Amino acid sequence: MNVFKKLYKDLKRKYGPPKGQWSLWCKRPKTEREREKVLIGAILTQRTNWKNVDLVFRKLKGAKVVSLRDILRLGPRKIRDLIKPSGFYKTKSRYLTNLIRFVFKDYGSLTEIKKADIKEVREQLLKLKGIGPETADSILLYALDKPVFVIDEYTKRLVRKYDLAKELSYNFLQKLFEKNLRKDFRLYQDFHALIVIDGQNR
């Protein structure tokens, strides 16, 4: 058994199924509404503590904003105020609105995007302002159930801790994980979630 698979098994044994926010992100299958929530969360959680993002979701719920349509209906100004606790709220409200417009304009729904070619969707996402490799891949993996391994700060710390690679570039690490694991979005979802949980557990 290779070291990647072993690390996954160890983390799984230590923490069990991912909890909290991750129970939604790793849920299978997801409803359209659940995919939308993951999509919103993928933007809001950029460089931000999940506690703050959760605060935003409670505010959104209180304002009866529970879908992508609701966000567009409210408009950028109101959304800006509602997402304040997640930080960087001016840029994030723009990023989020742009992303949602892209979803509706090019595909109509997340369920439709799910049927499209992964490569193509990834490239389209990366063209959007505010969506870099990690956010694009988080969307692909957790909102669209695509087998794409997400590399983030915690993943890099894990790589350093166990000396899994000398190079730490995004693309290199992503290929490394994907090469050493079976191509399975469920495995990728749980593994990455556990890496973050473990990283935050220090």
Next chain:
DNA sequence: ACCCAGGTGGCCC
């Protein structure tokens, strides 16, 4: 009063 958190874009060299 610091310091941190699932990043990204825009500069500069």
Next chain:
DNA sequence: GGGCCACATGGG
């Protein structure tokens, strides 16, 4: 391609 900085809030 790499090094820096702005973006902002809530919690330890």
